[in-house]
Amino acid sequence: MDTRYDPKTVEQRWYDTWDQRGYFKPRESLTGKTFTISMPPPNITGDLHMGHAMYTLQDVLIRWHRMLGDTALWVPGTDHAAIATQNVLEKQLAKKGSSKEAIGREAWDRMVQEWYDTTGHTILQQMRRLGFSADWSRIRFTMDPTYVEAIRYVFVQLWKEGLIYRGPRIVNWCPRDQSAISDLEVQYEEEDGHLYYLDYPVEGGGVISVATARPETMVGDTAVAVHPDDWRYKDLIGKSVVLPIVHRRVPIVADEAVDQEFGTGAVKVTPGHDTTDYEIGERHHLPILSILSLDGRMNIPEVPQLHGLKVPEARDRIVEMLRAEGALQKIEPYRHSVGHCDRCGAVIEPIVSAQWWVRMKPLAGPAIAVAENDDLRFHPERWREQYLRWMRNIRDWNISRQLWLGHRIPVWTCANGHAVAYLKDPKECEQCGNRELTQDPDVLDTWFSSSLWPFVTLGWPADTDDLRRYYPTQVLDTARDILYLWVARMVFMSLHFLNTVPFSDVLIHGTVLAPDGRRMSKSLGTGVDPLDMIEQYGADATRAWTAYFGTGGQDIRFSEEKIESYRRFANKLWNATRLLVGKLPEGAAPIPIDESALEPADLWILGRLSAVTRSVTASFERMEFGPAIDGLFDFAWKEVADDYLELIKPRLQAGDASTVTALSVAIHVLETILRLLHPIMPFVTEELWQRLPHEGETIMYAPWPLPDETIEDRELMDDMAHLLDVVRAVRNVRQSSDTKSRQQPAEATSQRALLSEPVGRRYLATLAQLELNGKLPEGMPQSVVVVGQTTVRLGLPADGAPDAQRLKGELEKKLREIELIQEKLNNPEFTSRAPAAVVERERARLAQAQKAADRLRGLLGETGKLG
């Protein structure tokens, strides 16, 4: 073995081997249980980013359950991502000076198909670099023919049930994509703007002032609204105003939606271009005027000066016109939030348009119930409230998009006006037999198809074996930003069509931020490519990083140092293995542990191993991997490598029965650590596991370790901890004085069981590099170390520095400690109210401290010996 671990070759080799041997496919269950995760399908056009690296958490769970003996299945696939893909292809066409309109729908569809075929599943290929053990033979794509059929089935079914309807409503319109988008796809951002105060002349005299951030929409006003209780305007309600510029007469209405405090307390009402106004309009049966065409330009032939202008230009122009008419009272700076398209960033225009909607109230009911009764659980738990809040206030879902890419809405209208949803492309109208049919031009919201993902990927609506065996799934892991867009929708769709939750546990992992706390973004240059991290530090280190930070529920500032530390950790494990493998013949079988031959150190490390196994397993069960990787890192590095392996080195050299025992224990401990670590760091653990004596053909199928509580000896743990404290204290003194020769003569006395025995003294001698044979020669200058019930006298070289000063300092520290404890114990409130165990512990601490103080005093008395 080389002195360094090189992840590159190892990772590639093992991934190919696992894949070829079919280890990622579900295998027969040893527990009778299945464990399934549906992988959130990345966009087919997307690049791998740190968000995808977070899918490591899913792989950790899958690998863990595989080791537990469950039939584990991770279903991968990709999403067609309508808007995103369309943007890519339109740019390609634009480069050639063409457009989708120019080539026509058929050619466009061919182009899309070709793109899908050539893009393939590149992003899933990249995921392999991270070691993901998904069953790649089951890759699904939301454009697969069977998937398309399933979507169609769902649409027709919902339509028949009256849960899908078409109707004009005010919608969020993206002028660039020329499509409606749902409320969830609008991103609001604070922007500096102006608040314009307009004077509208009231019929019969006087003016009423309204405040608006969008003066250009005044040409579409169909009313002015005031609050019904507003005394200022009481008399004006029911009267009319004449709009400047267009000279249209519109009523003054009273509506509760008006905020008396804001602006002038009177508001212009533009039902065609404002959500609130639209609702006011509904209540007062106001006409709706559309003043924008679908590309976001003004569309008002009556006012030629404005016609065809973009909104910002129209705004400037109309302000001039208003000023000219004396209708502009004032302009104030005003900061407000403006909606932008999630995908392309264009400013969203509310417009009235006929769209397809899903009636949400009936679907939300069951989805609320499952979260309330815990059939659906959230990790961290606080997301449950977020989910419920949204579900309880849900509004109908706009599922139609005016795009050229996506699943067409399967509704055909005949010449007689019969609109019907068809499972198969119809030849004639179902209702009248008319053969002149036209299909609705709209496509479905991408999230409509995504909402069916976990069950359609298993074959639904067909009654498949997969569906029966693997559905519902267990865990859904994702980022919080698609909790509503995706997670919530899967829940109500599954409940409606399969009468079950799609998964029992929702794991919301943290979002990776740039080191400065901003969002990671390619355009800002703050993005981090996981493939770069894999290249530099290995997939295992990258995975360990995501496992460490991913499940705490906190957002994560990217920190490369931590990944680096896990790379070193892999190297540490490699070298620990190297040490042990070097003592073994090639291809050695596992050495059975002879329990009768175990030394205290062996019992100690086995006890610690058991405790670590228990806590790691508990962390996994809570789906909190941070404490798991942290605990394993610490145990493997500090306790096993730094302490235990150092402790047994003399035995490993001895070449007798003690060598065999030490090796058997060390190998067992290391092999167990590898198994505990495997779900998080699969590559290095497989590589090292194969090099150590082992049973089985892959660590992927090795059993998950169980704790052995019978071996956890409390007193021994305490004694070992004490011994290590003594070691540190001796090393400290040796470093600060000149007592650095390799084997320092010393004598030790202790009231601790372990340190009173030769074996304990041997450990102390090994770790602190002491010559502990018998007594120090009479009169030899010495340095004394006192730790609790143990005293070590170090023989000093003639020029050694005296340490009375240090002992004095320690005595003072002890006295302060004694004082503090006594104060506590002298408080009758404490002794009477605190639990007996706590009081007892304080008493014991006091006794210990007093003994140590006595010993220090005694030593300080031996001034002669202390130089």
Add this chain to the structure above:
RNA sequence: GGGCGGUUAGCUCAGUUGGUAGAGCGUCUGCCUUACACGCAGAAUGUCGGGAGUUCGAGCCUCUCACCGCCCACCA
């Protein structure tokens, strides 16, 4: 406007039921000790955001204020 999360060592973050504050990185010192210098050993470093309260005892519970971030809402 409502809600949620955060504020702990120079930096990035842990801290399970309230009972003597931790890690990684960085810093300082000494070591090429035959698994690892991608290492070993030792050391330093915290009014746990401010204030008040509950309690024998608060990083942890309650209230309040400040700042940072996110989500939701019909923010003219």
